Amino acid sequence: MTVVGACEDEDYWPEFGTLLVSDDGAHEGSGPFSRQDTRVQPCGTIVRTGHGWLEGAAGDGPHVVRMEVHDAAPGDDSSEWEDVVEIPYRSLSGKVGLGYVTGGFCGDVCTLPAAGAYRVRAARRQLAEDDADDLWLLRFWPAEPSPPRWFRRRAAAVPPPDPGWRTLFGYGVTDLLWGLWAARDDTGGTTTAALLRWGEQHGRSTTWLDEPLPAPGPHELDPADVARQVGCPVPATLGGMLDLFVAAGVLADDGGYREPSVTPNPEDVLELPVERRSRLIEQRDLDRFRSFAADLVSVVMWGGTEQTLAGLAERTLVAREDVRATLEWAARGDLLHIAGPLDGQFVTEVGPSTG
Template sequence: MALLRSFENDDYLPEFGTLMIRDAWDSDAEEIPGLDAFEEGGSDAAPCGTIARAGSGWLEAAAGDGPHVVRLEAHDAAPPDDHDEWSEAVETSYFGVGEVGLTYVTGGAGKPELRLGDPGPYRARVSRRRWDDGGDLWRFQFWPHRPEPPRWLKRDGSAVQDPLSGWDTVLDHHVRDVAYLVYAAEREHVRGGTGVTAEELGEWGARHARQRGWLDQPLWPDPPTPPPSGHADIDAGRLDSRRSVVEDNARRLREHTRIAEQLGVPAPTTFRAALPLLAAAGLLVAEDSGDGPRYRWAADPPRARDVLDLSAETVAQVERRNGFHRFTRFASDLVAVAMWAGGAELTIRELTGRLLATEREVRETLEYAVEQGLLERTEVAESTLILTPLPRRADSVTSGYTQIPAPGPPWHTPSPPAPQIFIGVIGSAGDEPDVDGEVFEAARRYFDGGRAKPYRPPFGDPPRTVITDDEVTVRREREITMSRPRGEPPVQALEAAYGIVLFGMAGESALLRYDGTIMTFGTEHSHSGVLDERGRLLAFTEAEYSRRDARHRLHLIDLADGSRQVMPWDEDRDCYVVAIHEGAVHFVGAQPDGGPRVAMCWAPGGEPEPRGYDLRQIDPLTGTALVYDSGLVVISPDGIRRRVDLDPAAELAPGGRRLYTYRYLPPAVTLFDVETGADNPKVFWLPRGTNPSGAHKPVWEDADHLLVPVPRWEIDAAAVRLDVRTGEFERVPQIGSPIVRPLLAHRGALPK
């Protein structure tokens, strides 16, 4: 009985509140037969259960927020039972390939961080307790063991949650949030325990990311009329959405007016008006004082059905939500026991001991699990039954839409509208099809659906800079090809005066100089940066979110000599860069008191200074700025401000004379003249399947040409080049792998 190996991560941040361990993927490992019932996601039971649950190649634990310290241990036999030293502990069976690692819900297989042994069944003991440095300490102990149902060794509280009062169903969350704000303000207030007045609550909220005067703002404000997008169908859809919100707001006000009438208080039209309603309902306690009512949090409010005359429909809704709240986690524990019991007979007494729960909790949760279709229960004798876990129900949710025919270039000849379909091409390394390979021919036939051959523009020149799997090709006075640094594929490329700047998904960033040398900037940076108008200065933020003491730094690097300056900044406050112009860095940063982020400017040698507007862009060619000030405003270098009633997502095109937006389904780029706004937009329809977002979004070659990456099988090209003056398209020749889209570089000053 010995500890064989261990692995520890002292800074694990869960995803979706779930600590995830999975098998390390091994292409040579043999599959373990007969484990279909233990597959991850094979049941509708809630993830994790009350503490943890496991199956074939996966183990998940209810971790909440982090960061956590996680320790994985491999033993040759059961380690000593020390569950008294922990807050919670459970043992469960686990099938695995013999190697596990920490990962995330959406993170795929685990890394090979801990070798357990040979493929087969293991026992896993999961233990948790509070850690001194914040978060929790988790320990996962694995050892070889035959499969058997899980057993809970210690619980931190009851297996079943306390009943809800029902107010979370009856009252809208905007109203209930006021009660939570009173609770938070009362705890922080200097007169803690004596409650807070409405004015004190308003001041407290203004110091905690709420606008000054928020207390007198409407609870359900109607959204503004959406600005035009240049597309009639999009505008109509946004107006319909606004109409739905307005109608929903009116419905909420009617419902809460009826509640207020029953409680004998005014209708809650503002956050301030919600205070007397919450006090009358019993969620707050109001006490008279010389400076107005003081409100305190009510620790044990009455049930909503005992205070209000609720409809049968509302009562049923309250009961459904109450059942979910009380039983859903514990029902997942029951499913885990049934899964590993494998059809064996179980008694109620055995279940209470194995689950550390009362007989009433077990019986009530069994009823809930059967009603929800999680378990099938077979009574064998009195208090003896067989539990069978039921598979995940197949949802018959259908989603489809009709693609609107694009009136622009005839990328496809007219045909009946059909749902757009995505097709993925999977191949093995070293076996990629060539440009005219069978896979792409099949994909082309699939997309064309037997229709006439799609329209294909003539070929034009290759792009100036393109990043492929392992190379960076730059066409300046002569063509330069450089090897890309090893590691994760980059997500942004910038063409600077001294080379190509690459930003990777994992935070790696580097400058590939035109002479072939590489200057690295370090890790933990943001996934993007900005250049100044000369292509010499580079700014980006360092954001170590995984650290217990997160820090945020803004770096300014002179690419000519590699010298670096770090902006003076409170590293607890986050920030992100917007632009560099005339040597000054424009960025958005959090306020010292935790208020909303504000636009700021930093000139090296000085301190960051706030701006009076939300800066969105600065055009490197002209210095024209795009800001948001209750709508889009374009500020020319001479200080002239032009308000543009347009979609807030619009961006400045190079040169500062035009704004542009992208749309999807069908894809298009739309240009607007700054002088005329939404009048006379120019719409350029793009090839079907184009996704104008993410790493492979379009880039401007110069003030008049836009490069748009496109699906390879649509037009036999890597991208199209759009001349926004004439509307003419060119195909850009394929570069690199025909499967992986190349990454195009954004240019710095965009010289003509």
């Protein structure tokens, strides 16, 4: 194995949380291999690829991104990284560069041996320096397409479900819940004093917890109605919402506010309008499954149509029950078509694109 080309950007700022590598001056075409002509979540859990593009789940940045061109598969160094996945890439021009979602390149272009089929090993780890988030290493080498495979994950591909309490009220209440999380101590608890200190450090007034609650917007729950349902006094101020969340089971109060071991879903505590209840459940499933569903679509579109749950779990480093739940969600959303029993061998196809 020999490195035949390389380029690096030590200060890459992604747009919309997406690291983008694309072919120089080549059109992507259409269908599932097009970046624009798809209904799946950009990036997947780590990276997603097609004809002339690679997307990475990058967050805000800045990042250090290095691309290397190899003449054959590089040696295994997965233990040195937090995230590692190998995935096909088809180059349409023979030149690839780091760029932006809204268009254009932002540095040097790497020259591949020719247009055609490649495999990419995308590896990522957090940097110790305070002035950069992650180090990315993208290594390309010639190879015929075969389904992607994940070797390391630093975060769960299918996160635990978020009950969704933050989505039910106005900005002030959402900000309060965020502050409780951000100001927590080593034990996971937050006192009112710690919350006030956090507020002062982040531009809130010294009396922000005593500010009156604004009237709820058209798509927000009325705290007064929620208080009546959970049996607590109607809150008049932002700080009064803390007692409401304790009564609802969203917070535990043992001298400091903390999340309980199990947070109830709003629809199990409150009488919600049918439409609001449905939207809440749909959003919860969307947030939980959409990124890993994009990984599963990548497996299928790059040749992995015949599968078993055990095989997908091993390929993706995801528990079988989470693979099953994500497949079922993707099938309901028409992202994947599945023929055959999930408990046995089944055949999958990518659902219709937007084109």
